[in-house]
Amino acid sequence: MQIVLIFLLSLTPGDTLEFTLDQAIDYALQNNPELELLILDSENAQAQVDEARSAFYPSISASGYYAYMSDVAVFELDSMLIPMGQHENWNYQVSLQQVLFTWGKIYNAYKVASLSSDIAQLDIIRKTQEVRYSVTDAFYGILILEEMVMLSHESLLQLERHARSVETRYRAGLVPQFELLRAQVQVANLKPQVIEAENALKLSQEGFKMLLGIPLQQELRLSGELQMVDEEFKMDELITTALENRAELKNLKKVTEIAKRSKMIASRSNLPTLVAGATYARTKPFGFGGDDWGTNLTFNIGFDFPIFTGFKNLAQYKQATLQLRGAHLALENLEKGITLEVRQAFYNFQAAEQAINAAQENVAQAEMTYDIINKRYQNGLATNLEFMDVQLAAMQARTNYLSALKNYYTSRAEIHKAIGKEE
Numbered sequence: 001m002q003i004v005l006i007f008l009l010s011l012t013p014g015d016t017l018e019f020t021l022d023q024a025i026d027y028a029l030q031n032n033p034e035l036e037l038l039i040l041d042s043e044n045a046q047a048q049v050d051e052a053r054s055a056f057y058p059s060i061s062a063s064g065y066y067a068y069m070s071d072v073a074v075f076e077l078d079s080m081l082i083p084m085g086q087h088e089n090w091n092y093q094v095s096l097q098q099v100l101f102t103w104g105k106i107y108n109a110y111k112v113a114s115l116s117s118d119i120a121q122l123d124i125i126r127k128t129q130e131v132r133y134s135v136t137d138a139f140y141g142i143l144i145l146e147e148m149v150m151l152s153h154e155s156l157l158q159l160e161r162h163a164r165s166v167e168t169r170y171r172a173g174l175v176p177q178f179e180l181l182r183a184q185v186q187v188a189n190l191k192p193q194v195i196e197a198e199n200a201l202k203l204s205q206e207g208f209k210m211l212l213g214i215p216l217q218q219e220l221r222l223s224g225e226l227q228m229v230d231e232e233f234k235m236d237e238l239i240t241t242a243l244e245n246r247a248e249l250k251n252l253k254k255v256t257e258i259a260k261r262s263k264m265i266a267s268r269s270n271l272p273t274l275v276a277g278a279t280y281a282r283t284k285p286f287g288f289g290g291d292d293w294g295t296n297l298t299f300n301i302g303f304d305f306p307i308f309t310g311f312k313n314l315a316q317y318k319q320a321t322l323q324l325r326g327a328h329l330a331l332e333n334l335e336k337g338i339t340l341e342v343r344q345a346f347y348n349f350q351a352a353e354q355a356i357n358a359a360q361e362n363v364a365q366a367e368m369t370y371d372i373i374n375k376r377y378q379n380g381l382a383t384n385l386e387f388m389d390v391q392l393a394a395m396q397a398r399t400n401y402l403s404a405l406k407n408y409y410t411s412r413a414e415i416h417k418a419i420g421k422e423e
Contacts, residue, residue: 016219021139024212024222028135031213035127042120045113052113055099055106064092086285090293093281100301101274108261115254115261122254126247133417138208140409143226144402145201151402152194155395159187162391166384179384186388226405228356229412235346238419242342245420249338252331259324266317272305342418348411356408359401366390366397 019027029035066089073084099106163183170180206216214220243249279298286294306313373390376382 016221017214018221018223019139019212020223021136024139024208025132025135028131028212029128032127032131033213035124035131038120038124038127042117042124045117045120049110049113049117052110055109058096058098060094060096062092062094064090066090086291088284090284091281093279095277095279097275097277099273100276103268103271103273105265105268105273108265112258112261112265115258119251119254122247122251126251129247129417129420133413134211135208136413136416137410138204138211139222139224140226140413141406142201142204142208142222143224144406144409145197145204146222147226147402148399149194149197149201151395151398152190152197155391156187156190156194158391159183159190159388162384162387163187165378174380175384183384183388186392228353228405228408231412233346233349233415235343238342238346238415239339242338242419243335246338246418247420249331249334252327252334256324256327256331259320259327263317263320263324266313266320269313269316270306270309272303274301274303276301338418342415345411345414345418348407349415352404352408352411355404356401359397359404362397363394363401366394370394 069085069087069089072087074081075084076082163180163186166175166180166183169175170177205220209216209218209220277300279296279300281296281298282293283296284293285291286296370390370393373382373386377384377387
């Protein structure tokens with residue numbers, strides 16, 4: 001990946017940027033703005049885990065003050081004036097507080113924060129899978145469109161050569177004007193299709209640049225081969241893998257666990273909390289009527305018992321119960337949705353494979369027929385109409401093959417996305 005970035009930085013505006021599929025995916029993952037936001041969310045979630053963990057440790061604080069009293073009250077005892085304090089007063093102290101027992105509320109709060117951090121990490125994985133799928137689909141889509149453009153140009157050249165041949169025959173009086181007009185009309189009809197294919201390719205390339213975060217004016221070339229991969233899928237195995245790997249499903253399971261722990265916290269909110277502490281203090285003046293420093297060490301233990309909170313805790317418990325029920329329902333629905341998604345991707349993949357096999361046979365037959373009719377036409381044994389019919393049939397067969405190949409790559413990427421494949 002570092003080599004790719006160094007290469008990109010060394011490019012000048014006029015250079016052509018070349019990507020393989022893996023390089024394109026790596027670049028997109030490095031530059032996707034939504035991924036950057038999810039990474040920040042993950043770091044923030046981890047900071048919240050650290051904050052929740054701090055509740056296990058004691059809290060230590062220090063305080064102090066200095067006070068000067070201009071007038072000190074005195075009282076008289078047996079004709080003796082006794083001051084009620086000193087002009088200068090000093091105090092500093094160090095306190096320690098430790099929560100001893102909360103009925104698991106602190107622990108569950110910590111686990112909730114940890115689960116939230118896990119969810120943030122899974123969101124990154126899910127987005128990574130989405131980016132990988134989008135880049136893969138767009139990458140092969142461009143390769144297919146490049147083949148489509150080449151095919152349309154090749155077909156146009158064939159028809160133009162044929163139109164010139166018909167014109168030559170017409171000038172020699174071998175064919176009627178009707179055949180010449182038919183050939184010229186066929187050429188004119190194909191030219192908009194060539195322009196349409198070129199425009200589709202340009203739009204796809206610009207969309208691909210936006211997906212990767214590359215300037216639209218940057219020249220781009222993709223390096224890859226259009227060939228089928230020897231890969232066999234079994235539906236039951238795919239469904240099992242998807243239910244084990246999908247980040248969304250893992251997320252909902254963790255959301256369910258969060259709801260369980262939130263319910264536990266809410267159910268124990270009316271129970272007392274036990275706290276202990278200690279304070280070390282030095283004071284001047286220490287005691288009444290003196291002017292010396294003194295030390296005092298205090299230990300304490302106590303509890304906080306919420307007797308009545310206006311039914312707030314009961315309302316929070318009801319909310320937690322409803323959230324848990326909703327999480328269970330969402331989890332069940334998501335499992336069904338993922339199963340359906342895998343089945344659909346599997347069927348699409350099977351259909352694409354069958355379509356490719358049929359299209360390959362059709363292409364071979366169409367090209368063989370074209371060669372035969374082309375030779376027959378050159379020898380004056382076939383009509384102009386027969387030639388154009390087989391030429392268009394050959395073009396349509398190759399177009400159908402490319403469309404089937406595009407569906408194959410798309411459905412294959414859909415399967416990888418549906419099962420939560422990360423690489």
